Amino acid sequence: MPLDGAARRAFEAVLDPQDVLSDPVRCRVYECDGLTGHRVVPELVLLPRTAEQVAAAVRVCAEHEVPFVARGAGTGLSGGALPVADGVVIGLNRLNRILEVDPVDRRAVVEPGVTNLDVTRAVAQYGLYYAPDPSSQQVCTIGGNVAENSGGAHCLKYGFTTNHVLAVEVVLPDGSTVTLGSDTGEQQGPDLRGLFLGSEGTLGIVTKVTVRLLRTPETVRTLLADFPSVAAAGEVVSDVVAAGIVPAAVEMMDALAIEAAEEAVHAGYTIGTPAALVVELDGPAEECGSTFEQVRRICEAHGCTRLHIAGSAEERAAIWRGRKAAFAAVGRISPDYFVQDGVVPRTRLAETLDRIAAMSRSAGLRVANVFHAGDGNLHPLVLYDGAAGETARAEELTSAIAELCVEMGGSLSGEHGIGTDKACSMPKMFSRDDLAVMARVRDAWDPQGICNPGKVLPTPRLCGEPGKYRPHPLEEAGVIERL
Structure with missing residues (x-):
């Protein structure tokens, strides 16, 4: 049922009235996250400015039994921030301060609305950085990263958000505030910090995060290699890992993803190549140089048709710009698309991609592949035209791909979450x-x-x-x- 007047007045009492949005046109801005196929206009949007206001707003929700959904930058891709029609959205973008930086103990305390990349920018002067790097890191927020346990291209070596968050301050669904974890990451009893991380906003709202910082690597080496087939590129990934090498990142893109990325950012990828790998190594200069030569030999052994080694920071940035632009760039070659997210064992990458290609042909829809090859985290992009009546077919294909990953011995999601999109799977x-x-x-x-x-x-x-x-x-x- 619609919110009653008492609940509305209670929200306006604990927040500034101008921070309570009720105009349907203004509320429509919050109707979906990056999964735009699902849309719901919330009854109200609340925009607190402090952690205390977040807690007060949640207490009102509990008192009046009003459903609420926390929202960061809205870059999620699983419908996790989809509003409830008769509920409220609690936006956290105004909680965007970096509260403390401790370069000695290598940690920082930030509010949930701080963007991922801004953490690294704030600590770079100390020779430190924040490791998790989702493709949307310029705009996605730490609060959303905590909710989804986000990873990114460098998760192969450095892990996910849960590996870099020491503590979280959380407003529970009754409006009380607790701290899970500690400044050292240690705690007595059950690992409630670990339980909360990746819970997709279903257990409470994070209002403060203590993150772990790492030393900036002494050396970074990056290469872009083309291959005559996806299978050949996949064999390189397996051989690199089998050799005992742990790259900072191993990313793969197919011809369709490369076409879109090049059209968008002109990063220097080869149009028409069936598959390309981005491999990055980092660490001590001597070790990095030795392992980099091993990787190059492995690429050449599997028929690499072009191997470009970044000779400067600018060239390295261009390579990554192409990879990280891929999701958004697909909009240049298709009016609509879904971004799927599933995990399979590395040894079954080629088999899984063959199956996806067959499913794509059967559905009569194109699928672009760009993914974290090092840990088997696939991101198939299903291209469709909603105006041509292809939406239902595209949704069926994306669900089938997610369930295929489970069949292959993997999981439904690696980092985008389950949300609304995959709950039924x-x-x-x-x-x-x-x-x-x-x-x-x-x-x-x-x-x-x-x-x-x-x-x-x-x-x-x-x-x-x-x-x-x-x-x-x-x-x-x-x-x-x-x-």
């Missing part, structure tokens, strides 16, 4: 008992069920699961209907 990966335990944990944190409802776990009946019927947020918004 969760039974493909987890048993009924697994999902029941997850639901019990969630209920323990949020017994009212008001914190980002309808995400991650399959909604009964709508996803074909037995149980008491509960309307999905998309159904309540009139986007879908119950059969």
